[in-house]
Amino acid sequence: MKKVKCYAPATVANVVCGYDILGFAIENPGDQVIVSFNHTHTTRITKIEGDEGKLPLDVKKNVVGHVVNLFLEKVKSRQGVDIELYKKMPLNSGLGSSAASSVAALVAINELFENPLTKGELLPLAMEGERLASGNAHADNVAPSLLGGLVLIRSYEPLDVIKLPFIKDLFVVSVHPDINVPTGEARKILKQQIPLQKAIEQWGNVAGLVSGFCTGDMDLVGRSMKDVIIEPIRSMLIPFFCEMKEIALENKAIGFGISGSGPSVFALCKNKDQADEISDRLYHLLNRHQIKSESQVTKMNNKGALII
Amino acid sequence: MKKVKCYAPATVANVVCGYDILGFAIENPGDQVIVSFNHTHTTRITKIEGDEGKLPLDVKKNVVGHVVNLFLEKVKSRQGVDIELYKKMPLNSGLGSSAASSVAALVAINELFENPLTKGELLPLAMEGERLASGNAHADNVAPSLLGGLVLIRSYEPLDVIKLPFIKDLFVVSVHPDINVPTGEARKILKQQIPLQKAIEQWGNVAGLVSGFCTGDMDLVGRSMKDVIIEPIRSMLIPFFCEMKEIALENKAIGFGISGSGPSVFALCKNKDQADEISDRLYHLLNRHQIKSESQVTKMNNKGALII
Known part of the structure; x- marks a missing residue:
């Protein structure tokens, strides 16, 4: 059975003066998600590691399940999917823990489906993961986790996300x-x-x-x-x-x-x-x-x- | 007697969202100032054209006289100076009319004295012209008039002025x-x-x-x-x-x-x-x-x- 594994990095949002509009990705830590098809018509979270038992296995309550379901809705699939989540950073740390999980899950499921969606299309789904996690569909963690580098969220309505020139060796x-x-x-x-x-x-x-x-x-x-x-x-x-x-x-x-x-x-x-x-x-x-x-x-x- | 003539361009401050921090220079209009030494120990405004008689000849009340006096103080000179001002734009227009006059006067007098001050040293003097004209020593007109291009005033205390990369042919x-x-x-x-x-x-x-x-x-x-x-x-x-x-x-x-x-x-x-x-x-x-x-x-x- 085909499995896809994705790594999505932790992120630093706000970046001092750039409250709600800037965020950048860092090399480590980052979450890993593995997705594979199953023979049911349901999404299941089959394993979570590294969360000290704090995250729910219920797909509607866990961001990885939530965003995978949004993805399936978007591509109009009733395929069953199994998700394994490997948390590599503390929850509620301020390092974009939920964002890294959502992004890893979305990039993995997109690859499993042979990339029907662009990164630009994955981004609003990842933001819905943030809404589930914090009540606010903010983009300043998910966008840099997805795109890398320093990212500007110029506007939310309409969503306008710009990856700024990258400075090496910081x-x-x-x-x-x-x-x-x-x-x-x-x-x-x-x-x-x-x-x-x-x-x-x-x-x-x-x-x-x-x-x-x-x-x-x-x-x-x-x-x-x-x-x-x-x-x-x-x-x-x-x-x-x-x-x-x-x-x-x-x-x-x-x-x-x-x-x-x-x-x-x-x-x-x-x-x-x-x-x-x-x-x-x-x-x-x-x-x-x-x-x-x-x-x-x-x-x-x-x-x-x-x-x- | 040596005379120096300077042209300083009009400017667009604020640039929509950049209230108080951005301004750019335009090719036209712009003010001209001619300065020359005189044999007194006083600064005199000998001529103003293009102002419809609205600007004072009193050196303490006119920005060109005021900034020239500040310059003389700064370089510790008691040399007498004559100033001619040729206004080429309407007063109170929002195009940085007073800024163009101040900058033209300062760049001219600096040249007349064989450039003892850098542009960075002229800038605060030009800002004092703005204080006389509007009660507020703002830099978002004088800085682009002096430097050209699109200029960012990142901070006033300390003064931090950055000329941004120039886009040709706008x-x-x-x-x-x-x-x-x-x-x-x-x-x-x-x-x-x-x-x-x-x-x-x-x-x-x-x-x-x-x-x-x-x-x-x-x-x-x-x-x-x-x-x-x-x-x-x-x-x-x-x-x-x-x-x-x-x-x-x-x-x-x-x-x-x-x-x-x-x-x-x-x-x-x-x-x-x-x-x-x-x-x-x-x-x-x-x-x-x-x-x-x-x-x-x-x-x-x-x-x-x-x-x-």
Whole structure:
């Protein structure tokens, strides 16, 4: 029986000033999904590993089952499908865990069906996975997980997704403190009205970040990685955020910020030595304060989801 | 006696979604300033043409006198200077009239002194001209008038100005309806608190506009030329704004918007024929409604202020 296995990478959404519009993929971690036909007319999740028993096997409640069913609806198939999900990253980490699962499942099932849908057609289905996971069909994790690189979600209606020029050899430190910050909560604490003046500062920085990436000016990217709207509020949910940021910037990170809605944080670095140093220091800082964490160094990923 | 003559171009600030952070220079119109040494220890404005008698000859009240004095202070000179100002564009038009005068005066006086200051050092002095003219030391007209091209003001404190990659052969229609919209008034009517959701839409569009310019993707620039915050309010001060926008977009303009704080509007076009057609139609629309206007077609300018 034909089986298809897909790897989809973790992602860092928001990217400091780019709240809700930017996200990038990283090489590691990433989820794996294996799909195969079965002889029933139903979609089944036959195996989940790496979730500490937290994810449901019910296909309607698990993003991989949900998006596979949406795919089958879209291609008008009543074929039965078995899904195995191998989680390689913590849930609710802020590294786009649900997005990686949805994207891996969709790219795998599309390959199993010999690619009837384009990536552009898979994307809205993956966003429906996000709606199931968090109540919000956001694209800033699924789009970079699918496409790789740094991705701009210019608009949702209509959906307009642009992969920005890729800068090679950027290293990313991601630190996941073992505390719980549910995405919904992290959204609720934001103010729904903001001062125009702050918004102008923010879009100046967004413009700087994007033009820095487009022209390869990493100093400009660094100067632009400032968030005057979201980070001052959300960082309160992350213990020792300011200390971690100070350490990262003192050790020459291009920039530092919250990954997605947290609690993971990330530092963008020009080389592996700096990234290793920062990773080490952040881990030890949290450790000294009795906060368990996973800290790792990886590269920015340009390929997105891949059949393996 | 040595005389130096400088031309500084008109500019379109804001550029739809880029309120307070973007501006570009156009080939025409532009102001001219001639400076020469005199045998006194004072700065004098000896001639102003093209202002219909509206601008003061008092050096402290006229931007050209003010910025020349700031220049002399900066270079610690007590040399007397005579200034002639040739205005080539309407005052309070939204085309950066005061900015062009300030920049022309500064580039001229700098040349007269054999260029002791860099453009980066002239810029803050030109911004002081804007403070005198409008009460606000904004840079989104003076920076593109000085540098040419499309310029990003990423931040004011510290001042961080980036000239974006230039797209050749873009045509600009500028239409100046003969009505009065003072910059101060146009600022006052803006709401000082805005919905976060609108701000996100805006910075998505800012990111799209900037990446479109950086990568030469004019379709993306066009899709991104949307302003959900400033234009809905300020356009109310400009008669037939919506009709003009409709005409411009129907006739294949890349985008259309308010120039600066108005009342001038502009359309960005891929070729001269489209621009001529739009210019003509907008002029006639206003004319049918008994509004006098000046409508013209020019190219985007990449050189900024020039000694001539």
